[in-house]
Amino acid sequence: MKVKATSFDIAHLAGVSQSTVSRALRDSPLVNQETRDRVKAIAAELNYKVDKNASNLRQQQSRTLALLLFEDLTTDDSLINPFFLSMIGSITKASSLAGYDLLISFQNMSDDWHAEFEDTNKADGIILLGYGDFVDYQDKLSQLEEQQTHFVRWGAEDKNHPGLSIGCDNFQGGFDITQHLISTGRKTFAFVGGADDHAPEFQARYLGHCKAISEAGLKINKHYQVEAFSTENSGYDAAKSLISQHAEIDAICCASDLIAIGVMQACKDLGKRIPDDIAVVGYDNIPVSRFTNPALTTVAQDTIRAGELLVTSLLALINGEQITHQSMQVEVVQRQSCGHK
Amino acid sequence: MKVKATSFDIAHLAGVSQSTVSRALRDSPLVNQETRDRVKAIAAELNYKVDKNASNLRQQQSRTLALLLFEDLTTDDSLINPFFLSMIGSITKASSLAGYDLLISFQNMSDDWHAEFEDTNKADGIILLGYGDFVDYQDKLSQLEEQQTHFVRWGAEDKNHPGLSIGCDNFQGGFDITQHLISTGRKTFAFVGGADDHAPEFQARYLGHCKAISEAGLKINKHYQVEAFSTENSGYDAAKSLISQHAEIDAICCASDLIAIGVMQACKDLGKRIPDDIAVVGYDNIPVSRFTNPALTTVAQDTIRAGELLVTSLLALINGEQITHQSMQVEVVQRQSCGHK
DNA sequence: CTGAAAGCGCTTACAG
DNA sequence: CTGAAAGCGCTTACAG
Structure with a gap:
């Protein structure tokens, strides 16, 4: 030795x-x-x-952040949402830049809540990432707050939800991309992705989507919104039954790119041409979205910036500064799947 | 407070x-x-x-593993290879199962070698992941070995490379998928992906590829092998010039799925129909490969098993056990891009 | 500018 | 079965 x-x-x-x-x-x-x-x-x-253990013990800090990733939807490891992976990358980079190490842990909602990272002095603070079921989530967040754990969360702001969150303006994203679709002449819109309060990000996108439709004087049809969580398979299944029941739909907004990829596949399997017969758009601008066929029109979130913001906000929190919710801009990325030329 | x-x-x-x-x-x-x-x-x-700091200090161990990810190819965070992301997932799971926390760090080859995780007692051992330039890599590995750091590496075994590695049988994978292509009647094969000793995994796949071709009595043409690193863009560029120069090619083996996605796009842009005019196959079986159009035939590596193996081997090493290189089986996943019905 | 000493919060021989 | 004590390797007031 x-x-x-x-x-x-x-x-x-x-x-x-x-x-x-x-x-x-x-x-x-x-x-x-x-x-x-x-x-x-x-x-x-x-x-x-x-020796970090000695030094940390003496200084009562760890110079380490913990990143907890939630993904309850599936037990299949390979299905980690690429969007989160981008976030992992930027968060890792941002914390290393700030001189912090990063502990990472994937958790199921059902898991024992491993957030003892701070309690055990292994981490000075925690970053939460994931689109788990928000209702379950809530309790755990309250618990964290009670224990006075330092944490920030990626996601939608919610008045009655505890803790600090950093997120993109999902409402605006849903609005913008739908408006774009309207401007290209689409009339009958569907939305694939959960729109209840279990997934507030998706819900906000849906609400933005609806606002654009009504502002344009078009009709919102409840039956055109179907549940899906953020996987290709889930999108595929949802779209298959949606389209076969409602042949009149000429545009589908998806709550994520992963869903959109499944939806596009379903369209093809049903003989619908994209974008001629039907437009499909996503959300996230994951790397592969440029390489789908046709290339996917989507909403980009700036993951680099998001990672930085998450880390710097958490550090500020640790330093006892007062921090408030931040909402970042989004941007529509026009490609071919919407019929844009 | x-x-x-x-x-x-x-x-x-x-x-x-x-x-x-x-x-x-x-x-x-x-x-x-x-x-x-x-x-x-x-x-x-x-x-x-x-308090972990106190407990670790006293016990002179950290019950923490460090995962270092190399990806020199790009400064764009979003381009983390999905295959590695799957690995991150399974490694995280495996270490948590073993009662270890996981520190994660993305590094550029050019970076200061951050492998002081073990030296500072922050981690008991290190897992190395990445297809960085192997030649640069070598030195750093030797250094680790010299410092008697406990580490395992995902990748090809190399007689004259230091340390323990766990990897899939890349040669066999390259062989199997090429043989499959031959069995469907393809005659003129190209290979997209680096085949020199800077990327031994890709090289092994290429050598397996070549063996299948010569065993079938077909001809290997050096000009049909072009460099690419593992991104869609790189694959796209490589294929575009390859195909426009060599219209006779009727099958392309790609060193990774990411490359294959770019290659497929290039084929389409050049008016080549897949699989009618040309077959394209990948390597890795990343989640999105089922959703490309047509769905990508590829070689699957069992990432769950790989993560477990990496973690258990590292722990064995830490416990002073004798461990040798392990090579895992691969499996061809037949989909539509090879013309298989 | 430097040193002797206390102490961070544990775990574990040692003694009973 | 239990307690008093040493010690893991640092950092930092305190004193000079």
Whole structure:
């Protein structure tokens, strides 16, 4: 087994006290420059690294953030929503930039709530990501708040929901893309994705969608909204029955790109041409959306920015600053699936 | 600020010593059952959680694994290969099952090598994931080995490469899928994806591909192999020039599904029908491969199993057991892009 | 500018 | 079965 050097070993070799070693390594101005250099040189030579457990224990902080991902919909690991994966990437990057490590944990709603990361001093704060069932969620959030855990959540704001959330303007996104569809002459709109309060993000997109329709003087038909959670399969199944029952639909707004990919497949299997017979649009602008056939028109959320915002807000919270809900802009990305030329 | 209970607080309330509290909480048989229950009850009431920093420091272990992801190809966060995302999922699951937390870090090859996770006692071992440039990689691996860091790597085995690796049989995968293509009557094969020793996984797939071709008595044409790294764009660009120069090609094997998606797009843009004019097959069986149009024939790697294997092997290594390279089986998944009916 | 000392909150030999 | 004590490896007031 390898035996690690401690600050005492360095002190011994440098002929100074251990406290001086500790100060030198942390670049304390209290230490003579020459001493500092000498200590650092020896530390480098011994391949010395500060023991984080000791340092964290002493400082009562971990310089670590925990990212909890919820995805109750499925037990299949491969179905992680690519949008969240982008978020994982940007969150990881943002926390590393801030000098924090990132613990990650996938959880089912049904799981024991693993949010003891902060309680055990393994993390200074928690980021929550996921479109799990929001109603179940609520309780757990309250619990976190009660324990005075520092956390931020990606998602819709909700007056009566505890904690801080950062999210995109889902209502606006649903509105914008639907308006775009209307401007290209579509008349009969369907929406695939849950629109109840169990999935507030999807609901907001749906409400924006509806607003655009009524503003245009078109009719909203309740039967044209069908439930789906964010997987290709779920979208496929939902669209198949929807379209076969309602041949008059000429545009489908999907609550996510994953759903849209399934919906497009269903259209093809039913002999509907996209976009000639029917327009299909998504939401998220996941990487593959440019490569579907036809390329998917969708709503982009800036995941880079989102990751940064999540991390900086959480850090602010940890530092005791006052933070409020933030809503980010969205943008319609026009491709071919809507018939846009 | 919340003030956390310590084991001393519990000791006080339970009327026992702090050492007894510690033992009781760890379910030591040394402690009287009744005392144990009482201590636990009080701990639960105070919402007490063992301080991991203190506990880890004392035990000189962290019960944490670090997952390092390399992806040098791009600075765009959204382009994380979905295959790796599946792996992240299964690794997270496997480590949580083993009672370990998971630190995650995306790194560029150019980065300072962050593998001090183990040196700082933040992690007991490291899992390396990524198809970065293997030649650069090599040095860093040697360094890890020198420092006696515990690590396992996802990927091809390489005689002269340091450390333990777990991977799928890429050669066999390349062989099997090419053979399948041959059996459907294709004659002129191209391969899109790097085939040099900078990307040994891709290379192995290519070599398997070549073996199948020569075994069938067909001709291998060097010009039909073009470089690409694992993104849709890269595949698209590679295929566009390949196909326009060599109209005779009737089958393209891609080193990854992402590449294949780009290749399919290029085929379409050039007016080639898939699979009628040209067959396209991928590698990885990422979730979206079922939803491309036509659905992509590909090679499946069992990511669930891979994640488990990676974690259990690493833990064995940490426990000082002797471990050797493991190669997992692959399986051809037949869909429509190869012309299979 | 430097050192001796206390203490972060645990776990675990050691003694009874 | 239980307690007093040492110690994991740091950081940082305190004193000089």
